[in-house]
Amino acid sequence: DTEVTQTPKHLVMGMTNKKSLKCEQHMGHRAMYWYKQKAKKPPELMFVYSYEKLSINESVPSRFSPECPNSSLLNLHLHALQPEDSALYLCASSPGTARQQLYEQYFGPGTRLTVT
Amino acid sequence: AQKVTQAQTEISVVEKEDVTLDCVYETRDTTYYLFWYKQPPSGELVFLIRRNSFDEQNEISGRYSWNFQKSTSSFNFTITASQVVDSAVYFCALSHLYNFNKFYFGSGTKLNVKP
Numbered sequence: 001d002t003e004v005t006q007t008p009k010h011l012v013m014g015m016t017n018k019k020s021l022k023c024e025q026h027m028g029h030r031a032m033y034w035y036k037q038k039a040k041k042p043p044e045l046m047f048v049y050s051y052e053k054l055s056i057n058e059s060v061p062s063r064f065s066p067e068c069p070n071s072s073l074l075n076l077h078l079h080a081l082q083p084e085d086s087a088l089y090l091c092a093s094s095p096g097t098a099r100q101q102l103y104e105q106y107f108g109p110g111t112r113l114t115v116t
Numbered sequence: 117a118q119k120v121t122q123a124q125t126e127i128s129v130v131e132k133e134d135v136t137l138d139c140v141y142e143t144r145d146t147t148y149y150l151f152w153y154k155q156p157p158s159g160e161l162v163f164l165i166r167r168n169s170f171d172e173q174n175e176i177s178g179r180y181s182w183n184f185q186k187s188t189s190s191f192n193f194t195i196t197a198s199q200v201v202d203s204a205v206y207f208c209a210l211s212h213l214y215n216f217n218k219f220y221f222g223s224g225t226k227l228n229v230k231p
Contacts, residue, residue, distance in 0.1 A: 040224075042221035042222065042223055043207075088159055090159075090160075090161065092161075105163070107161035107163075109158060109159055
């Protein structure tokens with residue numbers, strides 16, 4: 001099973017709403033990632049979790065709050081978003097983070113978020 | 117500094133034509149990794165290949181082939197006998213061993229394959 005799943009596929013939310021994006025993988029991967037992708041742009045890294053600990057936060061505004069409840073799950077909590085936060089949010093995972101080996105990342109299908 | 121340049125914003129070809137997608141990278145590291153990903157309209161990025169800086173052998177996988185040239189800092193991707201299903205945005209990415217969680221993506225090349 002080389003699948004990363006994300007729910008929901010689409011989300012429309014108002015600027016005062018609180019919502020969460022979910023990501024799940026059952027490949028035994030120990031690193032998980034959140035990316036944001038605007039139209040016609042490459043993905044931008046937001047957060048990296050390694051062994052369920054936050055290892056990279058790319059200066060993301062606090063209205064985005066990641067959470068890694070266990071090694072298979074990754075959440076992104078959203079609160080008080082702005083219209084410019086509308087984008088495709090991609091989750092990815094990779095087997096590990098050993099310094100001697102770099103692994104490819106496997107991506108989920110993404111959640112298309114629209115903030116109104 | 118790490119940087120990946122995909123100068124071709126969009127390419128259109130007719131089915132069965134061969135097409136090459138260019139990728140040029142910059143890095144001061146001696147150990148690094150290069151990747152190609154495909155993003156069809158559905159949105160999911162599909163991993164195609166990983167290559168480390170010590171392995172300059174070219175690779176062929178079916179209709180896909182990759183040409184890695186350290187001398188020119190390029191990692192080009194060729195699709196032979198293109199098909200409509202190859203239509204997608206293709207991203208080249210770079211990462212290096214000591215910052216392995218961070219991918220530096222190029223801006224992507226949109227490939228349109230027409231029947």
